[in-house]
Amino acid sequence: MTKFSDLGLSAPLLKVLPELNIEQPTKIQQQAIPILLQEKSRDFLGLAQTGTGKTAAFGLPLLEAVDADLKQTQALVLAPTRELGQQIAQQIQAFSKYMKGLRVQVVYGGASIVPQMKALKNTPHIIIATPGRLLDLIKRKSIDLSGIEHVVFDEADEMLNMGFRDDIDDILSYTEGEKSTWLFSATMAPEIKTIVKKYMNNPAEVKIDTSNVVNQNIEHKYFIAKSRDKVEIMKRIIELEPDMRGIVFCRTKRETQELAQQLQNKGLPVDAIHGDL
């Protein structure tokens, strides 16, 4: 059985992982971490879904690659949404517990830019960002790109689905030069192939067979409904099977709270879970 200590990680990370109940590397971690540690200047393509442990697969090698003694931003991590950006930042921050002086900062759209500009003044070593806000901050000269050695795109296919194609192009043109690009995507969509071809140089590739990640016996169904009918329709679906247990995913924290409240008002035993709890 492969252990984290077999993968080449240093003592500060080997110490923190068990504290976070991360005992055994997942498949993507087993395959990606040794490559990213040994060939950190090489481009990398990881095909893996959320839930496979891919944040640690790039986050741990990124922490090893960054020099906390240099007062320079050395890595950018791009995420399609604010929520994912915050999750990545939380994980990387937690991993860096025993790495003295290492600074991580997350910035995202939909929130005031001024506090973010202020936070960037202390030159974080790793910046996690959503694409549009990153470009805004670059244009305002809040981020010095001269020391960037690694640019990571997480959920790149999701970024493209959300219409960030031009932003990705802009970011990659800003950071051109002697840096490595690590790109993670659940799928190898044609547009991902285009980006890989255009911006990546002979990437190392790791593909995780996702058949183990998703249960085989799931049937997918969808219902088209007017937004105002949604809660009533959900109630009827839930009531069809009194023993049903389930999870409803929402896009934002506020939606989880509102939907839980609306279903509770209809007498259903429902509760919300989100990042602030």
Ligand code: AMP
């Ligand atoms: P991710 O796929 O990166 O979104 O990770 C999903 C969750 O799994 C996160 O909460 C991680 O903290 C956790 N995780 C990542 N790697 C491991 C591991 N090797 N063992 C247990 N949990 C892990």
